[in-house]
Amino acid sequence: MTMRAGFLVRGLTAAALMLGTAFSAHADDALARVKAAGTLKVGTETAFAPFDFIDAGEHAGLNVDLFAEIGKELGVTIEWVALPWEGVLPGLEAGKFDMVAGPATITKARMERYRFTPPIAEATVAILKKAGDTTITKPEDIAGKAIGVGKATAQLAQLTAYSDTLPTKVDVREYPAFTESYADLAAGRIAGVANSLPNIAFVASQRKDTFEVVLPPFGQKSYFGFIGTKDPDHAPLMDAIDAALLKMKGDGRLAEAQKKWFGASFDTPDSVPDPAF
Numbered sequence: 001m002t003m004r005a006g007f008l009v010r011g012l013t014a015a016a017l018m019l020g021t022a023f024s025a026h027a028d029d030a031l032a033r034v035k036a037a038g039t040l041k042v043g044t045e046t047a048f049a050p051f052d053f054i055d056a057g058e059h060a061g062l063n064v065d066l067f068a069e070i071g072k073e074l075g076v077t078i079e080w081v082a083l084p085w086e087g088v089l090p091g092l093e094a095g096k097f098d099m100v101a102g103p104a105t106i107t108k109a110r111m112e113r114y115r116f117t118p119p120i121a122e123a124t125v126a127i128l129k130k131a132g133d134t135t136i137t138k139p140e141d142i143a144g145k146a147i148g149v150g151k152a153t154a155q156l157a158q159l160t161a162y163s164d165t166l167p168t169k170v171d172v173r174e175y176p177a178f179t180e181s182y183a184d185l186a187a188g189r190i191a192g193v194a195n196s197l198p199n200i201a202f203v204a205s206q207r208k209d210t211f212e213v214v215l216p217p218f219g220q221k222s223y224f225g226f227i228g229t230k231d232p233d234h235a236p237l238m239d240a241i242d243a244a245l246l247k248m249k250g251d252g253r254l255a256e257a258q259k260k261w262f263g264a265s266f267d268t269p270d271s272v273p274d275p276a277f
Helices: 004-026 030-038 062-074 085-093 106-115 155-165 178-188 195-206 232-251 252-263
Strands: 039-044 052-055 058-060 077-082 097-104 114-116 124-128 146-150 173-175 193-198 211-218 223-229
Touching: 004 058, 030 039, 030 062, 030 146, 030 232, 062 097, 062 232, 062 252, 085 097, 085 155, 085 223, 097 232, 106 114, 106 193, 114 232, 124 146, 124 155, 124 178, 124 195, 146 155, 146 178, 155 173, 155 193, 155 252, 173 178, 178 193, 178 211, 195 211, 195 252, 223 232
Parallel strands: 039 077, 039 097, 146 173, 146 193
Antiparallel strands: 052 058, 097 223, 114 223, 124 193, 124 211
16 A cells, blocks of 8 residues: 555545444434334423313323324324422433423523423413303402412412512412312312413313302413423434424314413414513
């Protein structure tokens, strides 16, 4: 082998190694791993109807329908990992699943830590009260009353901020799951529950003799989105899920799912780059 040929071989070998390294990095990203496994692992809680709940022993809700469609677009099956909401986001950061269904309200603080998909529904907060309760006819009537809300939720932050604007602060009662707050409301142990309008509208529609929604909503207009990490390794996976959701928004599948679970569709933006709070 001549000296020039030797340099050429070594150069080609180095280039091949560089290409191999680049291909390996691409092949090992989160999207490649999900497709190789044929499974997208999704963390969620199952006490957040109508997004995620157990109906006659079956996992049901808007999230289940939407992720079934996302799975079709990616060519993978969905593996659900259910746990209390307080453990969902720490579970994502610990790598126990690929992303979070939740969904979660898109907020400034959360956007600094996580990557959100395009919105899947409006999330503005309203009050659920007992049917026939004439002491609460508008949001400000909750001043001084015991109001339930989910622990570590954006709804808690909205309720607390709204309470500070009232002449008498709200007696805020935090619950591990909203289902427990609805039970306490039905039993008369609290005067209301603060949650996003789609959630409490669904609850009221299921138990019309027990609950009513107090309108209008209060606080800042907000939206729900699914959550992933901001890890560059996960960017191709989140890009693919964003594209799937926008395709579903464009062809009407997102609106059909919203009508199925909320009774109406929402006009949601393609992204929320600057949340209201």
